[in-house]
Amino acid sequence: EKGGWSSFMRKEVAEQPEAVQKTILGRAVDGKVVIPELEAFGDDRLRDIHRITVVACGTASYAGLVAKYAIEQWARIPVEVELSHEFRYREPVLDEHTLVVSISQSGETMDTLMAVKYAREQGAKAISICNTQGATIPRESDAVVYTHAGPEVAVASTKAFVAQITALYLFGLHLARVRGTLDDAALAENLAELQAIPEKLEAVLGESDGVAQLAHWMADTRSVLFLGRHVGYPIALEGALKLKELAYIHAEGFAAGELKHGPIALIEPGQPVFVVVPSPRGSQNLHPKVVSNIQEIRARGARVIAIAEEGDAAVLPFADEVVRIPLAAPLFEPLLAVVPLQVFAMELAEAKGLDVDQPRNLAKSVTVE
């Protein structure tokens, strides 16, 4: 079943361009998003929503955090992202104008399932983003938008993550059209950005050797930090989770803006820090802020590995290593920037002789509380 690959994870990392492409397939028509599965749910109900609460666990919750930025920007609806196991124990405020969007690769995660059931009992509507046809969570929801990543066998989620972001972006563009918050030109432009991702992912995968080499050099590392900002922040969290679960290395992801509020105290000479650098072309002008974060940690001896877009020269004087990703509109960068972090964790785990498909203590789907 591994089809010549040394592990399922390696195979699934390589399948990411296809996972994105198949998730878009049939849902992009003449520059517009069409999601047939949402027809029965109805556009009127989508217009009637006042806010969205995303419920998910682990990597799926980070896909939700990425999508929060895009959906709020495009559809102008407040989006909150909650870990499923926290959500249902805090008496969340819900009503018929709340849309709960669950995200689950397996569709069987107990906490997410219970969160969906609870939300519907309180009168909220529920849409699920799921990779497994006919799973329990979609059956318990009002509608489902499937990700078409194909079966994900390795415990560490990779291709399901990029497919989840893809499905959520399609959903966000659909919402923006229904609610009239983006015009046709903006819808078509964003959809074209999404459709260009598979080819760019191929390019990122083709450049993985440098990251693999870095991971092998760093096989003895005991702690790695990850920084990101805006959509790069959830990617920092995801990079840290991958490293923990695959290589059993202590890792933390931080929002770069938090550095001065505590985490910078962790920086000592030799501390490796991955920094997901926002595009210098972004409208919010976050790039110089993150470059100055890099300078601050470098001055304290950090070993900086920057994930930066092609042509971004500002990082060169301060980063020890630069991993390049192709140009993409800022909201779409997470789909590319996550790949070197997945590869880094996988290669480092392999360098330590660990089983990347079945890390210790973990199950592919967590069907108990």
Ligand code: M6R
């Ligand atoms: O099947 P689900 O998407 O609901 O699973 C959620 C998490 O258990 C899962 O993403 C987990 O964090 C992965 N092992 C991360 O690689």
